[in-house]
């Protein structure tokens with residue numbers, strides 16, 4: 392179960408984190424008592440919301456709960472209107488957008504929204520939040536996709552993605568959307584992009600792929616799993632080579648080269664795909680439109 396919190400009447404002053412509804416009610420009760428707020432258990436239960444659980448995401452709990460990521464994600468959900476089919480991205484920032492869509496459906500502010508998840512973890516979060524889900528086969532296109540980024544460029548509509556190893560499915564879903572909205576924060580901004588590009592490859596081609604990346608002038612690094620010996624495997628059974636090219640001035644050229652690597656399945660350069668960036672800052676939220 393994702394963690395939950397409880398709002399007071401004014402919005403968000405009293406927060407109680409928990410793993411289950413019962414625990415959230417109990418934690419909220421002590422917070423409310425300390426603040427001298429009188430609410431019945433039923434009223435407390437009504438104010439509990441499902442929120443992203445740090446355990447399910449690669450980012451640390453601190454990152455998931457970072458105000459700027461939370462703000463960026465929640466603001467990005469403002470693009471969703473009733474009746475829309477929405478791509479649901481992956482990562483700690485997008486998880487807040489998914490949560491916000493779920494809250495709006497719950498309150499009746501949004502109706503008739505269908506989601507297509509870009510990963511199992513986004514699927515599970517959306518399901519817990521009551522967002523109706525379907526898959527890419529159900530659509531010719533989506534109205535909008537909201538997704539995160541490992542690095543974004545304020546001057547160009549490109550991002551690096553795949554820090555959560557979900558870039559293949561993310562690219563599929565994001566490319567189907569009329570509009571891709573990137574939910575992120577100001578710390579991931581860079582012109583030009585320079586973040587190591589994840590390249591998912593067939594397990595058998597991991598060494599060949601690394602040789603090719605070296606020949607392109609990059610520094611390859613096979614991504615290893617945590618809590619498992621050996622490499623990390625993606626949801627589709629591929630492994631990931633993170634390719635550090637330093638500053639990438641010719642992003643289209645890099646994307647073309649990476650796609651040619653033998654055994655390559657997908658790379659994390661999303662070139663010319665971004666329509667808007669919604670990013671959290673220390674003070675609030677800002678937007679870039681392309």
Ligand SMILES: O=C(CO)[C@H](O)[C@H](O)COP(=O)(O)O
Nearest residue numbers: 482483484539553554555557
């Ligand atoms: O591309 C991704 C997953 O494959 C994520 O969107 C990216 O890693 C950003 O995640 P976060 O918002 O947690 O930093």
